[in-house]
Amino acid sequence: MTFNEDYFKKVLIELLSIDSPTGYTKKVTEKLKSYADELGFEHFLTNKGNLVMKVPGKFDKNIGISAHVDTLGLVVRGYKGDGTLSFSRVGGAILPTLDGEYCKIYTRGGDVYTGTILSNSPASHVFEDASELKRDAANMHVKLDEIVKSEDDVKKLGILPGDYICFDPKTVITEKGFIKSRFLDDKLSAAIILTVLREVKPSHNVCAVFSVYEEVGHGLSHLPCDLDEFLAVDMGCIGDDLTCTEYDVSICAKDSSGPYDYDMTTRLIELAKGAGLSYAVDIYPFYGSDVSAARAAGHDIRGALIGPGVAASHGMERSHMKAAENAAKLLALYLTS
Numbered sequence: 001m002t003f004n005e006d007y008f009k010k011v012l013i014e015l016l017s018i019d020s021p022t023g024y025t026k027k028v029t030e031k032l033k034s035y036a037d038e039l040g041f042e043h044f045l046t047n048k049g050n051l052v053m054k055v056p057g058k059f060d061k062n063i064g065i066s067a068h069v070d071t072l073g074l075v076v077r078g079y080k081g082d083g084t085l086s087f088s089r090v091g092g093a094i095l096p097t098l099d100g101e102y103c104k105i106y107t108r109g110g111d112v113y114t115g116t117i118l119s120n121s122p123a124s125h126v127f128e129d130a131s132e133l134k135r136d137a138a139n140m141h142v143k144l145d146e147i148v149k150s151e152d153d154v155k156k157l158g159i160l161p162g163d164y165i166c167f168d169p170k171t172v173i174t175e176k177g178f179i180k181s182r183f184l185d186d187k188l189s190a191a192i193i194l195t196v197l198r199e200v201k202p203s204h205n206v207c208a209v210f211s212v213y214e215e216v217g218h219g220l221s222h223l224p225c226d227l228d229e230f231l232a233v234d235m236g237c238i239g240d241d242l243t244c245t246e247y248d249v250s251i252c253a254k255d256s257s258g259p260y261d262y263d264m265t266t267r268l269i270e271l272a273k274g275a276g277l278s279y280a281v282d283i284y285p286f287y288g289s290d291v292s293a294a295r296a297a298g299h300d301i302r303g304a305l306i307g308p309g310v311a312a313s314h315g316m317e318r319s320h321m322k323a324a325e326n327a328a329k330l331l332a333l334y335l336t337s
């Protein structure tokens with residue numbers, strides 16, 4: 001398969017530009033529908049909002065693949081009395097990395113406000129503990145770009161507890177191929193799946209699921225298709241004693257949910273090795289995937305996990321075009337073998 005870099009980058013940048021924290025994903029699944037229409041794939045939304053594309057193959061076996069398009073985010077928790085907002089996390093963002101980030105607040109009434117996420121000791125000329133204060137939800141707030149001085153002022157804007165706070169993904173693809181953005185987990189994989197499905201005719205019937213509750217653990221706890229096996233495509237972990245780099249496709253042998261299917265994992269390793277791809281086999285110490293969710297929910301499926309290596313996950317993430325290409329090529333081999 002030739003990796004169509006232009007299509008991949010276009011889709012990736014478009015997906016990353018749509019705010020889609022878990023529970024607020026309608027706009028991103030609308031975008032995915034438009035890709036499915038362009039590519040001529042049948043598609044439907046499940047009740048909880050997962051977007052499914054069906055791609056017929058030459059044989060009868062039914063293969064599932066998935067990437068999640070929900071991301072980390074925050075919601076308004078309450079009003080702090082001085083016109084700022086307290087917040088609650090949606091998914092597990094590394095909160096110190098959010099200190100100073102610009103954000104948007106989406107109200108249920110349809111208004112959008114901008115603001116900044118800050119620590120409660122935000123000024124070094126005033127607060128002795130400006131550097132040391134622990135950056136956690138109790139010690140941080142959102143400062144709105146509005147003239148608001150009280151709880152009532154904020155309420156008048158129509159901002160309510162539960163409203164989504166979306167932080168800027170800050171997407172950049174450098175000339176040397178580095179891909180920097182929050183939320184490469186897992187929009188990088190969603191763009192890889194679309195790029196592959198556009199290029200290859202799969203051997204088996206493919207049910208491609210773009211899930212929207214992965215970051216809170218139950219993304220694919222319900223499988224929308226009858227499946228023989230299921231491959232999750234999600235970011236590969238990097239760091240400590242793990243062997244993956246930002247240039248590799250990672251094959252996960254085991255994560256927090258336990259080992260992945262031995263034979264499928266072996267087959268993926270052999271496909272990567274046979275094609276001379278740059279790959280790594282690792283265990284992920286703190287991780288679960290859509291396959292984990294499906295199996296925990298009781299589905300009798302074989303499951304495996306691959307993905308492009310992503311550094312600094314749930315912080316300011318980075319990968320490289322080479323990781324995307326290696327992951328795309330392994331996925332293409334899997335779907336056509």
Ligand SMILES: [Zn+2]
Pocket residue numbers: 068185186214234235
């Ligand atoms: Zn993920």
